[in-house]
Amino acid sequence: MATAENVTEPMASWDPYTRGCPSRDLLDQIGSKWAVLVLGELGKHGACRFTRLRQRLAGVSEKMLTQTLRTLERDGLVRRTVYPEVPPHVEYELTPLGQTLRGPLRALTQWSVEHVDEVLAARQEYDVRAEGTA
Amino acid sequence: MATAENVTEPMASWDPYTRGCPSRDLLDQIGSKWAVLVLGELGKHGACRFTRLRQRLAGVSEKMLTQTLRTLERDGLVRRTVYPEVPPHVEYELTPLGQTLRGPLRALTQWSVEHVDEVLAARQEYDVRAEGTA
DNA sequence: GTGGCTACTTACCGATGGAGAGTGACCAGG
DNA sequence: CCTGGTCACTCTCCATCGGTAAGTAGCCAC
Numbered sequence: 001m002a003t004a005e006n007v008t009e010p011m012a013s014w015d016p017y018t019r020g021c022p023s024r025d026l027l028d029q030i031g032s033k034w035a036v037l038v039l040g041e042l043g044k045h046g047a048c049r050f051t052r053l054r055q056r057l058a059g060v061s062e063k064m065l066t067q068t069l070r071t072l073e074r075d076g077l078v079r080r081t082v083y084p085e086v087p088p089h090v091e092y093e094l095t096p097l098g099q100t101l102r103g104p105l106r107a108l109t110q111w112s113v114e115h116v117d118e119v120l121a122a123r124q125e126y127d128v129r130a131e132g133t134a
Numbered sequence: 135m136a137t138a139e140n141v142t143e144p145m146a147s148w149d150p151y152t153r154g155c156p157s158r159d160l161l162d163q164i165g166s167k168w169a170v171l172v173l174g175e176l177g178k179h180g181a182c183r184f185t186r187l188r189q190r191l192a193g194v195s196e197k198m199l200t201q202t203l204r205t206l207e208r209d210g211l212v213r214r215t216v217y218p219e220v221p222p223h224v225e226y227e228l229t230p231l232g233q234t235l236r237g238p239l240r241a242l243t244q245w246s247v248e249h250v251d252e253v254l255a256a257r258q259e260y261d262v263r264a265e266g267t268a
Numbered sequence: 269g270t271g272g273c274t275a276c277t278t279a280c281c282g283a284t285g286g287a288g289a290g291t292g293a294c295c296a297g298g
Numbered sequence: 299c300c301t302g303g304t305c306a307c308t309c310t311c312c313a314t315c316g317g318t319a320a321g322t323a324g325c326c327a328c
Contacts, residue, residue: 014247017171019193024167026253027246031165033158037151050275059153061317066276076256086325087274097252104241111238112161113148118231119160122210184306195286200307220294221305270328277322284315291308298301 029075030101031108034060034068039094040109042078043102047093077101163209164235165242168194168202173228174243176212177236181227211235 014023029035037057042048048056054065069092072078077098083089094102148157163169171191176182182190188199203226206212211232217223228236 014250016243016246017175017190017192022254023246023250024171026250027170027243028167030246031167031170031242033162033165036161036165037158041151051273056151058151061319062276063278063318064316067316074257074260075253076260077253085274086323087272088276088324090275097249097256100249101245104238104245107238107241108165109150109161111235112150112157112164115231115234116148116157116160119209119211120156122231123208126208126210185304195288196307197287197309198285201285219305221303222293222307224306272327273325275323278320280318280320282315282317284313286313287311289308289310292306294304296301296303298299 026075029071030077030105032068034064035072036105036109038065038068038072038092039077039098039101039105042092042094042098043105047081047091050090050092053092072098160209163205164211164239166202168198169206170239170243172199172202172206172226173211173232173235173239176226176228176232177239181215181225184224184226187226206232 014021016024016027018024030039034057037060038053041053041056045056050065050069053069054060054062057065060068069078069080073080076095078092079095081091081093083091149155150158150161152158164173168191171194172187175187175190179190184199184203187203188194188196191199194202203212203214207214207226210229213227213229215225215227217225
């Protein structure tokens with residue numbers, strides 16, 4: 001259940017349905033397109049360098065990958081390790097906290113893969129009906 | 135460009151790590167801030183009217199709520215029922231397909247609530263270190 | 269001394285999201 | 299008869315966000 005190591009007693013309960021609640025913010029972050037994919041990739045294959053990650057997430061811009069990784073690092077979900085070499089060498093991997101997100105994220109990713117066909121069908125049907133209405 | 139309309143052929147397996155894959159798109163949609171909250175709310179409390187939904191999701195703009203609901207309806211996750219009355223009366227509820235998303239989404243929402251404190255702490259630590267570096 | 273490697277950073281620009289006012293249909297009150 | 303209120307939008311304006319592409323830094327091979 002709850003972690004036994006809370007430094008201080010947290011608020012009775014955070015609620016993402018409340019305006020301005022940090023949990024809503026966090027939910028938004030971890031659910032964002034690139035964050036889901038980065039975390040998924042690091043979860044599946046372990047530590048990874050910047051360029052490799054960029055290749056695996058076909059289509060990310062360098063800017064967004066950097067930005068996503070920074071946010072994830074700041075949130076304590078990803079650890080960034082710099083090896084002072086030339087050319088630069090940086091590795092990213094999940095922290096223990098990041099590991100705890102693997103389950104929920106995998107469930108979401110799997111859902112989207114498994115139900116894509118149904119959704120695509122629903123869209124077609126919707127669009128056909130919309131055309132008829134228009 | 136390639137036509138995206140003959141998607142009836144179910145690919146061997148969709149992969150969100152592939153550029154332009156519909157599953158990546160879908161993952162993005164269902165993970166978006168307002169979609170998560172709308173689906174969560176409809177999952178918890180059942181059918182709901184527009185205005186009520188707007189109150190529960192403290193902070194949504196009407197525009198975004200409308201847009202989110204339309205997308206969800208088009209994707210076959212939410213059913214929209216209009217009662218031809220005055221003043222207008224519209225109800226939204228999860229479809230069976232939408233119901234299958236409850237689990238994954240609840241897991242994600244719960245994670246964010248349960249780990250907000252750790253993340254907040256990590257952010258503080260990161261910011262302190264960053265200040266020292268700067 | 270030019271190019272290449274790696275991991276960024278910066279500048280620019282179109283797309284997206286939020287705030288807030290307007291719309292249409294109808295009815296109750298004055 | 300005219301105003302105000304209800305509900306579910308819809309439209310407009312502006313700020314922020316995401317994508318594209320070019321630039322940066324340090325060192326090495328050619």
